[in-house]
Amino acid sequence: MSEYKGVAVYCEAKNDKILPIAAEGLGIGRKLAESLGQELAAVIIGDKALAQQAIAAGADKAYVIEDAQLKEYQPDAYISALEKAIKQIQPQIVILGQTDSGRELVTRLAYRLNTAATLDCVDLAIDTGTKRLLQTKPVYGGNAQAVIITETDPQIVTIRTKAFAALTPDASRKGEVVSIPAGLDSSIIKAKIVNRVVEEVAGIKLEDARVVVAGGRGIGSADGFKQLDEMAKLLKGAVGASRPACDNNWISDTAQVGLTGKIIAPEVYIAVAISGSSQHMSGCSGAKTIVAVNKDKEANIFRHARYGVVGDWKKVLPAFVQKLKEL
Amino acid sequence: MNIIVCVKQVIDPEAPPASFKIDAATNKAEMKGAAPVIDPYGEYAVEAALKLKEARGGKITILTLGVNLLREVVKKPLAMGADELILLEDEIFTSGDNGSIANALALAIKKKGEYDLILCGREASDTNAGQTGPAIAELLGIPCIILARKIEPIDDKIKVERVNSLGYDVIESPLPAVVTVSNEVGQPRYPTIKGIMAAKKIEPIIWKAGDIGYETGISNKTKLQKLFQPVHEAKCEFAAGETPEEMAVNLALKLREAKIV
Numbered sequence A: 001m002s003e004y005k006g007v008a009v010y011c012e013a014k015n016d017k018i019l020p021i022a023a024e025g026l027g028i029g030r031k032l033a034e035s036l037g038q039e040l041a042a043v044i045i046g047d048k049a050l051a052q053q054a055i056a057a058g059a060d061k062a063y064v065i066e067d068a069q070l071k072e073y074q075p076d077a078y079i080s081a082l083e084k085a086i087k088q089i090q091p092q093i094v095i096l097g098q099t100d101s102g103r104e105l106v107t108r109l110a111y112r113l114n115t116a117a118t119l120d121c122v123d124l125a126i127d128t129g130t131k132r133l134l135q136t137k138p139v140y141g142g143n144a145q146a147v148i149i150t151e152t153d154p155q156i157v158t159i160r161t162k163a164f165a166a167l168t169p170d171a172s173r174k175g176e177v178v179s180i181p182a183g184l185d186s187s188i189i190k191a192k193i194v195n196r197v198v199e200e201v202a203g204i205k206l207e208d209a210r211v212v213v214a215g216g217r218g219i220g221s222a223d224g225f226k227q228l229d230e231m232a233k234l235l236k237g238a239v240g241a242s243r244p245a246c247d248n249n250w251i252s253d254t255a256q257v258g259l260t261g262k263i264i265a266p267e268v269y270i271a272v273a274i275s276g277s278s279q280h281m282s283g284c285s286g287a288k289t290i291v292a293v294n295k296d297k298e299a300n301i302f303r304h305a306r307y308g309v310v311g312d313w314k315k316v317l318p319a320f321v322q323k324l325k326e327l
Numbered sequence B: 001m002n003i004i005v006c007v008k009q010v011i012d013p014e015a016p017p018a019s020f021k022i023d024a025a026t027n028k029a030e031m032k033g034a035a036p037v038i039d040p041y042g043e044y045a046v047e048a049a050l051k052l053k054e055a056r057g058g059k060i061t062i063l064t065l066g067v068n069l070l071r072e073v074v075k076k077p078l079a080m081g082a083d084e085l086i087l088l089e090d091e092i093f094t095s096g097d098n099g100s101i102a103n104a105l106a107l108a109i110k111k112k113g114e115y116d117l118i119l120c121g122r123e124a125s126d127t128n129a130g131q132t133g134p135a136i137a138e139l140l141g142i143p144c145i146i147l148a149r150k151i152e153p154i155d156d157k158i159k160v161e162r163v164n165s166l167g168y169d170v171i172e173s174p175l176p177a178v179v180t181v182s183n184e185v186g187q188p189r190y191p192t193i194k195g196i197m198a199a200k201k202i203e204p205i206i207w208k209a210g211d212i213g214y215e216t217g218i219s220n221k222t223k224l225q226k227l228f229q230p231v232h233e234a235k236c237e238f239a240a241g242e243t244p245e246e247m248a249v250n251l252a253l254k255l256r257e258a259k260i261v
């Protein structure tokens, strides 16, 4: 195992910028590298110009894989490129974001490297005795957390969005930039993305909203969601939903909050007619203040909420909105 | 089209969170007072298979690995319309890490031999891993597409709509392939009386380690060090009032006062 050394973070980028989750990965990566007394490397697929951003965010070294064939995201090609890079860098720990692509690449990458991955980690630390990585991830839909150790190297993880703090970027930081040839053979692309369809609704993005008004199964109809939409507009926020509300097509699938939807951390989360399943709470428990409206006093949501109203939302919401307008 | 669907038996993820308990000595979890169910995303995968069978014909084989499998639970996919059920029921399969489970499923798929498509759930409700589908694909050396909301065969290929955070990708892949299924594929159908009667007559096939050549299948790459329940102690302040309207007004006042909205 001794030939593996250091921490590597795969830095996903969009529109010439590394993603916030890449900076979060570098933030925790820095801590882990320091407690191991080792280096932090960034792995970038794309433009060399991204290297300095990764270095400013904490990396000692940036490895850049540049190849015309990697311009468009294709999972089969990206797995190959990352496999090659990791074999060259030989890090002890590899961190990716639990993003659309991170969750797609990571398990297969781990198999290619003859090791294992742990997905969606919310805490990472080095065991003081064994120096192995303690990987904490939610299981049982968020009802529990597991601490997992990988016995083989590299130890590969994905991290949950907003679970780790990024460092304040320091543009004066210096680091080495290393180019890695991808050497791809296009025949490795078997499953091919042929089109991308953007469905996301207009207005404030759910992930960026300060206030989120979310509706659940108890809303009962698409018309009900129109009322939530009005309330969200009044509060300059966005509308979210539980899975059943999306499954019933009362609102777009992209509005789903939870373990298998979006994980958000707004200032205020107003949950209307949502029971508060552990899977749903996984997506919104990072909210600063949770407000719940539910007709069932025993609903689990009230175990998470700071403020609550026990009552029928159809009666509560209009009066609430009216009063807010007056105030 | 020959479709293999991997479905797991799990503790009921929809039981109230208050009934969730962990036995610290064994690191095992249970839902007190709730019977086990089949894994919800596995059930979505069964639904996706049934849709394909309706459109194209074919045969659906269910693969379930576990111990203490309750027949009335694991037969649900048959009652929904699947044709065959193979149970990998041997303690040894669950004695290693999750990679051991993928190894056993892949070996069973190889033994089965004829397959065009392997479907898994996007993630099991207990592990929340989402790794078994991709792992099987790597072990069999075939393509993998995750988070499907729609699967459409075209000639000897498939076209899959893959959910992402902005909408979806359209992906084309040769067969055989592994596809993991998301809830956007559509609500799983309820078993009909006729389906339940038909399922009663189907005897599950049981394979032990020796039947699939599992000698070197156990993987111990990862180890569960600890399983615990996170504590959260929010104290809810309920808005006072005789009527819902009064409570709503009081909530608005309170939130304004605390500068929350």
Ligand SMILES: Cc1cc2nc3c(=O)[nH]c(=O)nc-3n(C[C@H](O)[C@H](O)[C@H](O)COP(=O)(O)OP(=O)(O)OC[C@H]3O[C@@H](n4cnc5c(N)ncnc54)[C@H](O)[C@@H]3O)c2cc1C
Binding pocket: A141, A215, A216, A217, A218, A219, A241, A242, A243, A244, A245, A256, A257, A258, A259, A260, A261, A262, A272, A273, A274, A275, A276, A277, A279, A280, A283, A293, A294, A295, A296, A299, A311, A312, A313, A314, B013, B014, B040, B041, B123, B124, B125
């Ligand atoms: C692996 C896995 C992943 C999952 N991922 C997610 C996820 O990402 N997001 C998600 O949301 N779910 C997810 N789920 C589903 C989850 O388990 C629950 O089924 C779901 O969150 C329940 O949604 P709900 O609260 O809207 O519905 P319900 O649990 O049915 O609750 C409806 C609530 O509305 C209240 N109500 C009804 N009528 C009114 C009224 N008129 N006024 C006021 N209150 C009313 C009821 O009292 C009840 O509390 C997942 C499940 C699994 C197994």
Ligand SMILES: Nc1ncnc2c1ncn2[C@@H]1O[C@H](COP(=O)(O)O)[C@@H](O)[C@H]1O
Binding pocket: B005, B006, B007, B008, B009, B039, B041, B042, B045, B063, B064, B065, B066, B098, B101, B119, B120, B121, B122, B123, B124, B125, B127, B128, B129, B130, B131, B132, B133
């Ligand atoms: N023991 C098992 N038996 C059958 N299928 C399984 C088993 N474990 C996992 N799977 C399949 O793999 C999917 C993802 O599981 P996981 O990787 O544990 O999140 C599940 O939804 C099932 O389709």
